[in-house]
Structure formats: C-alpha cells, structure tokens
Amino acid sequence: MSVNPFKIYPLRGLMDEPKVKSKSPLKKIADIAGRAVANDVFITPLSLAKIQIDLIKSDECDIWMDPFKNNGSYYKQFPESWIVQHQWTEILEGRDFFTYEGHVDIICSNPPFSLINKCLEKFIELSPRVISILVGALNITPRRMEMMEKAGYVQTEFRMASWKPIVGMAVIFQWEKADSLNPREADEIKKNQSYIGRH
DSSP states (O other), rough: OOOOOOOOOTTTTOOSSSSOOOHHHHHHHHHHHSSSOOOOOOOOOOHHHHHHHHTOOOOOTTEEEEETTTTTTGGGGOOOOOOOOEEEEEEGGOOOOOOOSSSOOEEEOOOOGGGGGHHHHHHHHHHOOOEEEEEEEEOOOOHHHHHHHTTEEEEEEEEEEEOOTSSOOOOEEEEEEEEGOOOHHHHHHHHSSSOOOOO
C-alpha cells in the first residue's frame, strides 16, 4: 500500500471566524517584526482542529494531550474513551506544560509559535507515539525536522490550510515514532518524506 502524506484540504469557508479584509503578507510580517511581545494566542477554529485530530490513528487506550488548551478547540474534540482520561495543560489556568511529567501517547495542538523549539524539545522528552502540531509553514525548518528525526520520529502527515492569522499557509505536521510503525510502512513513509535533508 502506498502512503501519500501530502494531501491538501481546501478549508476556505470552513473557518469559524468572520470574513474580514486581510492584510497583505508583507504587512503581516512588518507587524510581527515590530511587536515588543509575541502574540501566541491564536484560537484554532473547531473545524480545523477536528481535521487535525481525525488524521491521527488511535485506539481507545491512547492518552491524548492538549498542551495549550485555551478554550478547548482540541481537547473537547478528542475521541471519547471509557478507559483513560485525556490530559491538558494551560498556563492561564495554572497548569504549565513545561513542568508536566505524565505519560501521553498522542500530543495534538497548536503550540505557541515563539516557543516552537522549546515545545518540540518537551514533546520529545515526553516521548509520545504521535506528535501532531498546527503551525505556520515558516515554523517548520530544516533544523527542526532534523531534531525530530534524531529523536526517532518520522513525518507521517503534512497538510496545508489557509487560515487568516497565519502569514502564508498553516501546516498540520504529524510525526510518529519510527519504532511504532511496522518496518514496511516506515520504509514507505521515509521514501515519501517532504524533507529530504540539507544539500
């Protein structure tokens, strides 16, 4: 079976936000560059969080985690389980993700872009089977891809979406531990990686 992790979802019209005339990408970049403090609070539309969640293969024994819960766009839509209790952290509610030490099988979130390196390091430390993040396309760099590969993860999903708060495209990036996949599936996925190294 051939794996194609490069499908694009047309998300225009599915967003839960009002139609507003958007700024040009150059204006957005200038606004970001001029900020004194990072604005990392972008509430993920329910429809986009649901698409991201549905991309993950799981069973009812998996413990899901939303490390940046905010209003619960992800957490409230995690698959129901009678066996385990899903986890969440939210700094605004006194639960700091960077001090979390529990076990999780799946991390699914829209992390703060200004803390992406710190987030990826903590995700790796927690060692879940699946890591799925929604970020701006510019947040996925060669260094970050190599960090995930060195930690034993392979990219299994890459989807793009148009979402107004993001400069350029929003990207759903999903990694799975290579040792959690069967060898044939892992080899096929590695052949179809979107990142093929530095040249």
